[in-house]
Amino acid sequence: xxxxxxxxxxxxxxxxxxxxxxxxxxxxxxxxxxxxxxxxxxxxxxxxxxxxxxxxxxxxxxxxxxxxxxxxxxxxxxxxxxxxxxxxxxxxxxxxxxxxxxxxxxxxxx
Amino acid sequence: xxxxxxxxxxxxxxxxxxxxxxxxxxxxxxxxxxxxxxxxxxxxxxxxxxxxxxxxxxxxxxxxxxxxxxxxxxxxxxxxxxxxxxxxxxxxxxxxxxxxxxxxxxxxxxxxxxxxxxxxxxxxxxxxxxxxxxxxxxxxxxxxxxxxxxxxxxxxxxxxxxxxxxxxxxxxxxxxxxxxxxxxxxxxxxxxxxxxxxxxxxxxxxxxxxxxxxxxxxxxxxxxxxxxxxxxxxxxxxxxxxxxxxxxxxxxxxxxxxxxxx
Numbered sequence: 168x169x170x171x172x173x174x175x176x177x178x179x180x181x182x183x184x185x186x187x188x189x190x191x192x193x194x195x196x197x198x199x200x201x202x203x204x205x206x207x208x209x210x211x212x213x214x215x216x217x218x219x220x221x222x223x224x225x226x227x228x229x230x231x232x233x234x235x236x237x238x239x240x241x242x243x244x245x246x247x248x249x250x251x252x253x254x255x256x257x258x259x260x261x262x263x264x265x266x267x268x269x270x271x272x273x274x275x276x277x
Numbered sequence: 278x279x280x281x282x283x284x285x286x287x288x289x290x291x292x293x294x295x296x297x298x299x300x301x302x303x304x305x306x307x308x309x310x311x312x313x314x315x316x317x318x319x320x321x322x323x324x325x326x327x328x329x330x331x332x333x334x335x336x337x338x339x340x341x342x343x344x345x346x347x348x349x350x351x352x353x354x355x356x357x358x359x360x361x362x363x364x365x366x367x368x369x370x371x372x373x374x375x376x377x378x379x380x381x382x383x384x385x386x387x388x389x390x391x392x393x394x395x396x397x398x399x400x401x402x403x404x405x406x407x408x409x410x411x412x413x414x415x416x417x418x419x420x421x422x423x424x425x426x427x428x429x430x431x432x433x434x435x436x437x438x439x440x441x442x443x444x445x446x447x448x449x450x451x452x453x454x455x456x457x458x459x460x461x462x463x464x465x466x467x468x469x470x471x472x473x474x475x476x477x478x479x480x481x482x483x484x485x486x487x488x489x490x491x492x493x494x495x496x497x498x499x500x501x502x503x504x505x506x507x508x509x510x511x512x513x514x515x516x517x518x519x520x521x522x523x524x525x526x527x528x529x530x531x532x533x534x535x536x537x538x539x
Contacts (some may be wrong), residue, residue, distance in 0.1 A: 170464075171456040187457065238463040238473055250466040254480060 169203040170240045183207065197229070204242035205229065218269045326514070333520035339414075340518065342407035347506060349400035353438075354503075356393040357495060364445065366491040368484035372447040397439055404432055416519040424512040427505055434502050441494035447487060455490075456482055 172187035182199055183192035191200040196207030206229065211222030224236045228243035235253035237243065242251070297305060315321050363383055365375040379386035408428065411417050417425035444455040459482065463473040478485030 171460040172453060238470060239460045240464040241469065251463075251470055252467070254470065254474075 169201070174207070195231075196227075197231075204240065204247070205237075205244070206231065208236060215266050216268060220266060330514060330517065332518050333524065335521045335524045336518060337521070339410045342403060342410050343513070346400060346403040346407050347510075349396055349403050350502065350506065352396045353393060353400060354499065356389050356396065357499075359389050360393055361495055364491075366445070366488045368447065368487045372445065372487060376446045376448075397442065400435060401439065404435060408432065414519065415522050418519075421512070421516055421519065424509060424516065427509045427512070431502060431505050431509065434498050434505070438494060438498050438502075441490040441498070444487065444490045445494065455486075 169185050169188055169190040172185050174183045174185045174190070174192065176182075177184045180191075181194060183194075183196065185191070185201065185203070189201045190198070190203040192203070192207050193199045196209065198204075198206055206227050208224050208226050210224055213220055213222060226234045226237045226243060228234065228248070232243075234243050234248060237251055237253060241247065360379065363375060363379045363386065365371045367375075376390070379390050381387075411425065411428070440455075440458055443458075444451050459473050459476045462476060463469045465472060474480060476486070476489075477483075478489045
C-alpha cells in the first residue's frame, strides 16, 4: 500500500497496481515503480490442522528485512525506521496452540 | 435610528401627555423595552462604534471578500445544524443510511445537504480570495499582523473542517479518501504515527474514527472558529481598514475638479 488505497493484482501486468497514484509492485511485493516508499506489508503464515493460517502483519524494507508493522507511507530504509517508531503494543506472533478450527469446506466433509 | 440616540426625556416630564392611540402605545412600549435594555447593556455606543466607522478612500468590492467568507461560514453553521438533526454517526451502515434518508426523504434535505457540501467549497475559495486580497494589498502589515495570524489559524481550522466533514457520509469515496488522508498525516516524522492514532482513535480505522470526526466536526472546531472569527472582526474594527496600496498615506485629498487652476 502506498497511502492506504487497496492494491489489487493485475493479471495482464503480472504486478500489483495501486489505483490511486499508480504505485506498482512486483509479484513479491517489491516496489517496481511509482510513489510507494516500501514494499507491500506481509503476513506471518503457518500450517496447522492441515490448513494455512494467517498471522499478524509485518512490514519489510526494500531488502525484505522484517520490521514491526508500520502505517502506509512510512519508509523503512535508512533513517526511515527511526523517523517512524512503531507502536509499543505491537502484536507478537501468537502461539500455534488452541487455534480456532477452520470452517468446513462444503462437499469435503466425510 | 431613533433607538441609537439618547431619547429626549424632558418633553414628557410636565405631566400633560396627550392620549396615545393603540399603535402609538405599542410603539412606545417597544421603545421603552429597547431603552430599558440599552440603558443596562450600553449596546448602542458599541453598535455605533461598530457600524459608523470611517473607512479609507478608494476601497472597492475586493474588500467585501472577508464578509463573504463570514457569510459562507454562517451558511455552513445553519445548514449543518439542520443536517445534524437527521444524521447518525453510526459506522455500521447507519451513517450512510441517514445521509441517504436526508437526500431522498427529508423535505428539502438534498437541497440543504447540497448547500452544505458546495458551500464548503465556496468557503475555501472565498478564504483564498480574501487572503490574496489581504496579501497583495499589503493589509497584513503593522498593526494588523495579529489579524493575519488569526486568519491563518482560521484557514487551518477550515481545512480541518473539510477533512473531518468529508468522512461523515461514510460512503466508499469518503472512507478511502479519509484513510489516505490519515496516512498522509502518518508520514510526518517522529510524531506521525501518534497523529494517526489520535485521528483514528486507535490503530484501526472504524466506528471510533467516525464518532471522533463527527465530534470534532460539529463541536470542537465550530466553537473555536466562532470565537476566532469574533476576535478577527474585533481587530478589524479596532484597527480600521487599510487603504488600498495605490493611495499614498500622506497624499492630500484631491481637490475638486472645479477649483483646479491650470
